[in-house]
Amino acid sequence: MKVAVLGAGITGVTSAYFLAKKGFEVTVFDRQPLAAEETSFANGGQISVTQAFPWNSPDLPGKLVKWLGRDDAPLVFRLRNDPHMWRWGLKFLLNARRKTFYESAGRVLRLGLHSRDCLHQVIADENIDYDRQARGILKVFNTQEEWDDMAARTQWLNDQGVAQKMLTREECMEAEPALAAATSSFIGGAKSDIDESGDAHSFTLALEAAAKRLGVSFVYNATIDHLTEEAGRVKSVTVNGKPLAFDQYVMSLGSFSYFLGKKLGLHIPIYPVKGYSVTVPIEGTNAAPMMSLTDESQHVVISRFGDRLRAAGTAEMNGYEAAPNKRREDMVLDSVFGLFPHAGNREKAERWCGLRPMSVDSTPIIGKTRFDNLFLNTGHGPLGWTLSCGSADLLSQIMSGEKTNLDIQDYSLDRF
Ligand SMILES: Cc1cc2nc3c(=O)[nH]c(=O)nc-3n(C[C@H](O)[C@H](O)[C@H](O)COP(=O)(O)OP(=O)(O)OC[C@H]3O[C@@H](n4cnc5c(N)ncnc54)[C@H](O)[C@@H]3O)c2cc1C
Numbered sequence: 001m002k003v004a005v006l007g008a009g010i011t012g013v014t015s016a017y018f019l020a021k022k023g024f025e026v027t028v029f030d031r032q033p034l035a036a037e038e039t040s041f042a043n044g045g046q047i048s049v050t051q052a053f054p055w056n057s058p059d060l061p062g063k064l065v066k067w068l069g070r071d072d073a074p075l076v077f078r079l080r081n082d083p084h085m086w087r088w089g090l091k092f093l094l095n096a097r098r099k100t101f102y103e104s105a106g107r108v109l110r111l112g113l114h115s116r117d118c119l120h121q122v123i124a125d126e127n128i129d130y131d132r133q134a135r136g137i138l139k140v141f142n143t144q145e146e147w148d149d150m151a152a153r154t155q156w157l158n159d160q161g162v163a164q165k166m167l168t169r170e171e172c173m174e175a176e177p178a179l180a181a182a183t184s185s186f187i188g189g190a191k192s193d194i195d196e197s198g199d200a201h202s203f204t205l206a207l208e209a210a211a212k213r214l215g216v217s218f219v220y221n222a223t224i225d226h227l228t229e230e231a232g233r234v235k236s237v238t239v240n241g242k243p244l245a246f247d248q249y250v251m252s253l254g255s256f257s258y259f260l261g262k263k264l265g266l267h268i269p270i271y272p273v274k275g276y277s278v279t280v281p282i283e284g285t286n287a288a289p290m291m292s293l294t295d296e297s298q299h300v301v302i303s304r305f306g307d308r309l310r311a312a313g314t315a316e317m318n319g320y321e322a323a324p325n326k327r328r329e330d331m332v333l334d335s336v337f338g339l340f341p342h343a344g345n346r347e348k349a350e351r352w353c354g355l356r357p358m359s360v361d362s363t364p365i366i367g368k369t370r371f372d373n374l375f376l377n378t379g380h381g382p383l384g385w386t387l388s389c390g391s392a393d394l395l396s397q398i399m400s401g402e403k404t405n406l407d408i409q410d411y412s413l414d415r416f
Helices: 010-021 060-067 083-094 098-126 144-159 169-175 177-181 200-213 254-263 326-339 381-400
Strands: 002-006 025-029 075-077 137-141 164-168 188-192 217-219 224-230 233-239 242-244 248-251 270-281 292-295 300-305 308-317 350-359 365-368 374-378
Touching: 002 010, 010 025, 010 200, 010 248, 010 374, 010 381, 060 075, 083 270, 098 144, 098 200, 098 381, 137 144, 137 169, 144 164, 144 188, 164 169, 169 177, 169 188, 200 217, 200 381, 224 254, 248 254, 248 381, 254 270, 254 350, 254 374, 270 326, 270 381, 292 326, 300 326, 308 326, 326 350, 350 381, 365 381, 374 381
Parallel strands: 002 025, 002 248, 025 217, 075 308, 137 292, 248 374
Antiparallel strands: 137 188, 164 188, 224 233, 233 242, 270 308, 270 350, 292 300, 300 308, 365 374
């Protein structure tokens, strides 16, 4: 069975690998010269299963009003004359209800737990080095309101059988001694032991090599224009102007899945949420953290990759342009240096931004479409690294017609 995987970010590469393991003959296409050159290039590195909570939380509408017009807000909605943005934005806000919030959190948590198991299997099978740290994640925050919110989330996680513990400021410093020098005024934290971190870019390139060993072909500098259909099936994919025919197709184009779907008459409710990252050389200091952290007040995650410290975060809904914004990059730098003032060389920080492919209910879209041989694995938003291996495993089970580990309806396009 010949399969075309469209996109070579972490989602496309994991899809190709898991499909090849099941015996599919896979070709991956991407417009970039290498794998993981777009959103999977320099993300926050967290495998954060306990961060399953949707960004469209019940208090988001109120916060958006408070943050309106503030360029330094953690989440910025810049209204544009774009019907796609309005349609998506309205549905995103309609999903910010208590009931849908916990439903989505449950779906993402189940996928996250499965994904962690799948990642561990890949590590065991392929011996991949990607600066992995399995020390858990410490989430810190500055206000009593955030403490109460985190306590409620921690209780919910505990009720689902997932361990997370609230810590005082002093206990946070015991968990991560590098916090002793912090100048930012965090009041406490929550620590989860099951979470991990590692460089998603290194992982994707190493998994691409493993996929090649299984016979997967990767075609780069390959721009996908459209899919053609005939009698309810996809007939071909047009790459660099040439139609190519396969038995089955998988769409993993990140935020751009929306456009390819639209050309085929499919509505895939994904919109880009831009975020920034900085990578700071540690340069021999022992003032950098060993464990991965989240600065909840600033929406910034921090992960150590060997002698580099990666910090990533903030959210901006402002179309598809991945242009840099120094102010927002500096917000990420301020967050990491507020917690770890001597962690590395701020002047030498490498700056980057990427577009999180966010679905309206903050849950990925995996599985069948109304075209018999077209499948989706896309819309992973802020958790594409965390959910990648489990999503690809689920996709490969669906495409093989096997019994799936999780209820596929939870992730299907039909749920919208
Ligand atoms: C600042 C930031 C921090 C993040 N931190 C974390 C984190 O700590 N943990 C976590 O789990 N997740 C994190 N994420 C989210 C994660 O990075 C994404 O969910 C993930 O990278 C999405 O992967 P993808 O393969 O779906 O998309 P992409 O990596 O964007 O891949 C899509 C691919 O499709 C290709 N493509 C698109 N259109 C075309 C076309 N027409 N023709 C050919 N090729 C095309 C692109 O070139 C690209 O390679 C973060 C994201 C950001 C932006």
